[in-house]
Amino acid sequence: MATTDSEFNSDLLLAHKLPETRYTYNERDVAIYALGIGACGQDAVDSDELKFVYHRNGQDLIQVLPTFASLFTLGSLTEGLDLPGFKYDPSLLLHGQQYIEIYRPLPSKAYLVNKVSLAGLQDKGKAAILELETRSYEEGSGELLCMNRTTVFLRGAGGFSNSSQPFSYKNYPSNQGLAVKIPQRQPLTVCEERTQPSQALLYRLSGDYNPLHSDPEFAKLAGFPRPILHGLCTLGFAIKAIIKCVCKGDPTAVKTISGRFLTTVFPGETLITEMWLEGLRVIYQTKVKERNKTVLAGYVDIRGLSSSL
Numbered sequence: 001m002a003t004t005d006s007e008f009n010s011d012l013l014l015a016h017k018l019p020e021t022r023y024t025y026n027e028r029d030v031a032i033y034a035l036g037i038g039a040c041g042q043d044a045v046d047s048d049e050l051k052f053v054y055h056r057n058g059q060d061l062i063q064v065l066p067t068f069a070s071l072f073t074l075g076s077l078t079e080g081l082d083l084p085g086f087k088y089d090p091s092l093l094l095h096g097q098q099y100i101e102i103y104r105p106l107p108s109k110a111y112l113v114n115k116v117s118l119a120g121l122q123d124k125g126k127a128a129i130l131e132l133e134t135r136s137y138e139e140g141s142g143e144l145l146c147m148n149r150t151t152v153f154l155r156g157a158g159g160f161s162n163s164s165q166p167f168s169y170k171n172y173p174s175n176q177g178l179a180v181k182i183p184q185r186q187p188l189t190v191c192e193e194r195t196q197p198s199q200a201l202l203y204r205l206s207g208d209y210n211p212l213h214s215d216p217e218f219a220k221l222a223g224f225p226r227p228i229l230h231g232l233c234t235l236g237f238a239i240k241a242i243i244k245c246v247c248k249g250d251p252t253a254v255k256t257i258s259g260r261f262l263t264t265v266f267p268g269e270t271l272i273t274e275m276w277l278e279g280l281r282v283i284y285q286t287k288v289k290e291r292n293k294t295v296l297a298g299y300v301d302i303r304g305l306s307s308s309l
């Protein structure tokens, strides 16, 4: 159960201030991330993807995928989070959802200051759902670049509520980050891409060193037959497919990204992303071909549409 050495106190928890964090990256990090989510993984001269890893006039001109923003939150949770009166086992943590708002195109290098706050905490009995919001500002200009809301599903950490009503706190609008309704009609377009058996080993070099994705013994202790793929790697594949198929390869067209991780993915599996257009919203779901299981579903809001769609 969540609290053993201290009583759960919601007033203390909600008044708790999380420390600011810093994140610095450069063009090399941008390229390693793009390779980690499969850019040029099937075709090294694919012009839709080469621009995320190479530019003939200098690496500072490479384009940055919008999901790169999800890395800015790293360090806030992976080594454990100190919340008063709330304890959990980091080895039982699973990534549940990710919500990202991009306010301006991501530069190919930056020094960022992250302001982190608790956006939600729910007691689901068998698990706790914890949400952290991270606002990333460019150091110097102080300009707000993006916002991430990370939802983690903490197995075994539920049951901490003191009253008969399970504790539930959320400080954001209910229309953000919810599971989407998948249209019944045929998708507008579909993209299939195979992940590599070594995908998680490559992706982890972008900073999420959780052994759940690399260590067979650790994965077994966490309840899996072998290491699983990072949720944010699967999300990266899906959003890259949307940029290619709906945004004509333009990463700056993406405004908002939402995704819920429904089932785990194993490195080496093939991801099929189906996409539907509703106004300027792309609804998508990603399935694992080999197991015919939906592993991720969500939406992407885009800034505009090319006339050919």
Ligand SMILES: CCCCCCC[C@@H](O)CC(=O)SCCNC(=O)CCNC(=O)[C@H](O)C(C)(C)COP(=O)(O)OP(=O)(O)OC[C@H]1O[C@@H](n2cnc3c(N)ncnc32)[C@H](O)[C@@H]1OP(=O)(O)O
Binding pocket: 073, 074, 075, 076, 077, 078, 093, 094, 095, 096, 097, 124, 129, 132, 150, 151, 152, 153, 208, 210, 212, 228, 229, 230, 231, 232, 260, 261, 262, 263, 264, 265
């Ligand atoms: C700040 C930076 C931090 C970065 C941290 C990330 C670190 C990474 O290294 C970790 C990872 O990448 S883990 C890999 C990616 N994630 C996954 O593979 C999880 C896939 N999903 C599952 O297995 C199940 O949905 C599972 C297990 C999540 C839930 O399935 P069930 O146990 O069957 O739950 P269910 O009974 O269906 O629902 C219980 C209540 O929980 C809500 N819920 C379910 N899935 C959710 C999800 N994915 N996200 C958020 N909430 C979720 C349900 O709505 C339900 O609530 P209610 O009863 O109120 O409806």
